Amino acid sequence: MKKKKIIAAVIIILAAVISNIFLAFNIHDRISMYISIFLCLLIDALGIYCLRNIETIFRVPLDIYRSRDMFWDLAKNDFQAKFVGSIFGVFWAFVNPIITLLLYWFVFQVGLRSGNVGDYPFILFLMSGLIPWFYVQEALNGGASSLMEYSYLVKKMVFNVGILPVLKVVSALFVHVFFLAFLLLVACVYGIGIDLYTVQIFYYIFASAFLILGLSYFSAASTAFFKDMTQIINILLVIGTWLTPIMWNAEATLSPALLVAFKINPFFYIIDGFRDAILYKRWFWDKPVWTAYFWIVAIAIYIGGVKFFNRLKVHFSDVL
Incomplete structure (x- = not known):
């Protein structure tokens, strides 16, 4: 156990040092210097x-590793159990997101004639924001x-x-990966090919799962004592759907000061990151300040x- 703690400590120290160096090499002016020092x-x-x-x-990953066979069996059974007894089975896992996606596309692109997203098709802009948000919704609700x-x-x-809570976050990934593959296929149809930038999808999948996992531990423990927490989370997710730039272009709509205020929402980083990987072709290290900010928030929430x-x-068995 002592050896594992030493290895873990070395990893943490290296991560902190690399992050500081990462921020130090991205100082361009006095303001960015102050921000970088504060983040460091x-x-x-x-x-x-x-x-x-x-x-x-490291308790959670170690627990999962020790019971990895049982964990994967539970994850697969959790996904399948949602559709036991229905005629079409897992088919329903894909119907609701597809219908929601088509409705939003019709309302914003056809009905309201909006969708000023630059040189990219609105359907791709919408999908690259909405598909990650579907995962956030399902995983957070499941975790709670x-x-x-x-x-x-x-x-x-x-x-x-x-x-x-980890079980629910992983179970929700099954459908999420399918829709991401579908998104890449649609992008290829529109002439936006798969390249090295696209590999960042795996980074943003991990980042979103890690953030959701930390929130799920909070919400799961709270729901055990306060059953209305699930309803509160549903309301917050509805609000988040509109405050996070999923169906509208924040950079083209908001003033610089207001844009910063919206970026404080860590899910902004996730949604924007998927668009960077698929549409804008930008690396996550090209925005060092917001990358550092996201991981500071995500790690603090997780711990x-x-x-x-x-x-x-210790009280869960008494209240459930």
């Missing part, structure tokens, strides 16, 4: 916090209700309840979520 201080503080919470950070749905497992003393979950889990 935050990264260093977060690094110290991570070192003090090494067990919290994971303990309630698997309450019979929570009450078993030998079962590690900490893998249940806080896991600690919150672990503090309350």
Whole structure:
């Protein structure tokens, strides 16, 4: 165990050092220098916090690794169980997102005649924002209700309840990967080919899953005691659909100051990142400030979520 902690500490220190160097090489003026210094201080503080919470950070991946066979069986069964008893089975997992996508395209492109997204087809702009958001919605809703749905497992003393939010985040990936492949196919049809920039999709999939996982630990533990939390999350997701630039072009619509305010939302980074990888052909390191900001927020949420979950889990079997 001591050896694992040393390796984990080395990884954290290297990540902090690389992040500081990454920001230092992207200073262009006095303002960017002040912002970079501030972010470097935050990264260093977060690094110290991570070192003090090494067990919290690596407990989840270690638990999944130890029970990896059972975990993958549960993930596959979780995906299939949603459609047990229906005639068309998993077909329904794809129908609702496709209908929603077509409705939004019709309303904004045909009905309202909007969609000023530059040189790119509006349908591609819409898909590259809406498909990642579908994953956010499904994974967050699933994570929030994971303990309630698997309450019979929570009450078993030998079962590690900490893998249940991860289970929902991974289960939602099955449909997400299919739609991303479909998005790339449509992009190829429109003449926007697959290249090295497209590889960043894997980075943004991991980034979105990591952020959602941290939020899921918070919401799952809260829902166990406060059942209305699932309804609150649904309302927040509806608000997020419009505050996150999924169906409109933020850079072409908002003033610079207002754009910064919208970018504070970490899901902005995710949606914009998928468009960078597929449409705009930009690397994630071309926006160092927002990349550093996203990971500071995501890691802080993850550590806080896991600690919150672990503090309350001794009471889960009593309230479910």
